[in-house]
Amino acid sequence: MYTISDCERLLGGRVPGIQGVKGHFAVLAALVDWEGEAHLLFEVRSDTIDRQPGEISLPGGEMEPGETPEACALRETWEELSIPASAIHPIAPLDVLHTGDIALYPILARVDADAVRRMLPSEIEVKDTFLAPLSFFEEDPYIYPYTMLPPVGDDFPYSRIGFPDGYPWRRIHGEVILYEYGARPVWGLTASIIRHLLRTLRDAERA
Numbered sequence: 561m562y563t564i565s566d567c568e569r570l571l572g573g574r575v576p577g578i579q580g581v582k583g584h585f586a587v588l589a590a591l592v593d594w595e596g597e598a599h600l601l602f603e604v605r606s607d608t609i610d611r612q613p614g615e616i617s618l619p620g621g622e623m624e625p626g627e628t629p630e631a632c633a634l635r636e637t638w639e640e641l642s643i644p645a646s647a648i649h650p651i652a653p654l655d656v657l658h659t660g661d662i663a664l665y666p667i668l669a670r671v672d673a674d675a676v677r678r679m680l681p682s683e684i685e686v687k688d689t690f691l692a693p694l695s696f697f698e699e700d701p702y703i704y705p706y707t708m709l710p711p712v713g714d715d716f717p718y719s720r721i722g723f724p725d726g727y728p729w730r731r732i733h734g735e736v737i738l739y740e741y742g743a744r745p746v747w748g749l750t751a752s753i754i755r756h757l758l759r760t761l762r763d764a765e766r767a
Contacts, residue, residue: 578656587636587664588637598694604686605617620637630653632665651669657749698758706733738751
């Protein structure tokens with residue numbers, strides 16, 4: 561049996577996490593001054609990697625134990641593109657995305673154009689890279705809304721929770737976001753981060 565003193569001793573000063581999260585990831589929303597205009601740097605993931613092969617993403621990956629999101633984003637950008645931390649100038653963290661059992665921490669940063677010109681993408685992880693003007697994403701994306709019910713089986717013990725005739729499970733509403741940049745579809749979590757960035761810029765401008 562735990563006493564209040566036990567709770568104070570064991571949990572006093574605890575830093576909260578996010579319930580249900582098993583993996584923490586960080587990505588770099590890299591802004592590059594290219595031909596006088598702000599661009600975002602994207603990767604096309606290798607077709608041979610296990611997670612999301614062939615998809616368009618931002619540089620990043622899973623955080624190591626004790627690593628901050630910013631440190632992870634810079635490390636992964638170096639490992640994937642050979643862009644050194646000295647060429648990356650963090651601006652601000654963007655809001656955390658929580659989906660399924662992962663938390664995704666986007667870091668907005670300015671990246672030196674010369675470092676982008678000299679970058680050497682990893683042959684193992686990156687098939688291609690490209691830059692897209694930030695202004696392109698100011699237009700509203702295509703949004704596909706969807707609704708799901710929790711996949712609860714017939715053997716759920718409804719009577720044990722006081723609902724012998726079943727329970728009105730709440731529907732889960734979501735959306736898939738897509739920006740069609742020519743033949744480069746930017747969608748999913750990457751598109752969510754970009755849309756959030758533009759909304760955050762607009763909100764800050766109006767404040």
